[in-house]
Amino acid sequence: MRKTFQFRIYPGRKQEVVLNRTLSTCRHLYNDSLAERKRQAELNKLRKQFDIFPWGKPEWINKYDQMLDLTASKTPYQKEVFSQVLQDAIKRVDKSFKNFFNGFGYPRFQGRDRYNSFTYPQSGFELKDGKLILSKIGTIKIILHREIEGIIKTCTIKRDIDHWYVSFSCEIDNPVLVEIKTKTGIDVGLIDLITLSNGEQIEPPKFLRKSEDNLIHKQKRLSRKKKGSEKRSKQRIIVAKVHRRIRNQRKDFAHKTSRMLVDNYDLIKFEDLQIKNMVQNHHLAKSISDAGWYQLMNFTEYKAAYAGKFVEFVNPAGTSQTCICGFHVPKKLSERIHRCPSCGLVMGRDHVSAILIENRPSCTVGTTGINDRQGLSIESRCSGTPKPFRVG
Numbered sequence: 001m002r003k004t005f006q007f008r009i010y011p012g013r014k015q016e017v018v019l020n021r022t023l024s025t026c027r028h029l030y031n032d033s034l035a036e037r038k039r040q041a042e043l044n045k046l047r048k049q050f051d052i053f054p055w056g057k058p059e060w061i062n063k064y065d066q067m068l069d070l071t072a073s074k075t076p077y078q079k080e081v082f083s084q085v086l087q088d089a090i091k092r093v094d095k096s097f098k099n100f101f102n103g104f105g106y107p108r109f110q111g112r113d114r115y116n117s118f119t120y121p122q123s124g125f126e127l128k129d130g131k132l133i134l135s136k137i138g139t140i141k142i143i144l145h146r147e148i149e150g151i152i153k154t155c156t157i158k159r160d161i162d163h164w165y166v167s168f169s170c171e172i173d174n175p176v177l178v179e180i181k182t183k184t185g186i187d188v189g190l191i192d193l194i195t196l197s198n199g200e201q202i203e204p205p206k207f208l209r210k211s212e213d214n215l216i217h218k219q220k221r222l223s224r225k226k227k228g229s230e231k232r233s234k235q236r237i238i239v240a241k242v243h244r245r246i247r248n249q250r251k252d253f254a255h256k257t258s259r260m261l262v263d264n265y266d267l268i269k270f271e272d273l274q275i276k277n278m279v280q281n282h283h284l285a286k287s288i289s290d291a292g293w294y295q296l297m298n299f300t301e302y303k304a305a306y307a308g309k310f311v312e313f314v315n316p317a318g319t320s321q322t323c324i325c326g327f328h329v330p331k332k333l334s335e336r337i338h339r340c341p342s343c344g345l346v347m348g349r350d351h352v353s354a355i356l357i358e359n360r361p362s363c364t365v366g367t368t369g370i371n372d373r374q375g376l377s378i379e380s381r382c383s384g385t386p387k388p389f390r391v392g
């Protein structure tokens with residue numbers, strides 16, 4: 001199985017210029033390859049409708065055609081980039097079309113702020129004497145704060161505003177599966193709170209709220225700045241940095257919580273949020289907190305996988321409206337206490353939900369894991385489609 005290790009790297013000024021240029025070259029190639037594929041797709045649609053093509057029938061272009069074209073005619077900029085890195089940009093276009101055919105959004109052109117990583121898929125990189133050596137770029141300082149396990153397969157360089165990171169995707173041995181002795185069910189609340197089936201509750205740290213308030217404040221200032229002005233672009237960077245801090249704080253919280261869950265339980269059950277959201281109507285605040293929950297579930301899932309432990313997803317239907325005895329106990333959202341007229345149970349509503357989740361069998365549809373359902377595997381999280389980061 002694959003495991004990812006991420007480290008911060010510290011390029012020099014000149015190296016940063018080269019890194020940025022590499023990103024830009026890859027992004028242009030990505031957009032050009034995408035444009036070509038889109039044009040092909042449109043021609044094919046016309047062919048289906050009219051079937052008149054005096055210049056011959058259009059055919060599908062695949063990533064291999066595009067890679068061959070690339071090798072045949074490289075621009076001066078492209079010649080400065082390691083060829084497998086360029087090929088990987090074409091592969092990303094291919095992957096985004098595959099995701100589209102699996103029910104995800106139509107591939108989009110990537111702006112400067114969105115396209116923020118490139119990958120060495122096989123070779124062209126080396127770790128030596130605490131330095132990272134990248135072909136066509138140079139030797140970069142790296143802080144290896146933890147040991148890398150397994151065999152390094154790919155190397156991805158990422159930009160996060162003014163910080164740079166490298167992540168290695170490594171092939172590690174599959175762990176021995178544990179015998180399930182302990183299990184828990186987890187209710188994720190509307191408020192930023194998770195409840196375990198033993199009644200324990202975990203709240204995100206207070207500073208997170210504080211940063212989020214700070215973000216709203218900074219965002220307001222941004223919206224007052226004149227469009228296209230220098231002050232506005234400065235404020236955009238300030239806002240982006242607050243975003244980054246929040247992202248990192250959330251991530252840190254998700255890492256700690258998932259670590260605690262996996263250390264303490266052999267089987268962890270969550271509600272299937274996707275089924276849940278199909279039923280409920282969607283608010284913005286809800287979708288933001290969902291993003292946090294997905295991250296927590298994601299982290300828990302892969303940490304469990306590395307430890308030979310298990311994560312399951314259950315159908316959430318009725319978990320907030322049923323008693324442990326099976327009696328139907330309807331409650332409004334504002335009612336935080338569950339009172340069962342049948343068996344007399346009085347308990348926090350989230351606690352009851354968590355117990356129900358623990359005891360519910362995992363659903364048969366779409367339980368292969370959130371990774372699959374989001375069209376992203378652990379592997380592609382580091383090497384795949386660039387994560388959007390948006391400002392303003």
Ligand SMILES: [Zn+2]
Pocket residue numbers: 323324325326327340341342343344345
């Ligand atoms: Zn009851």
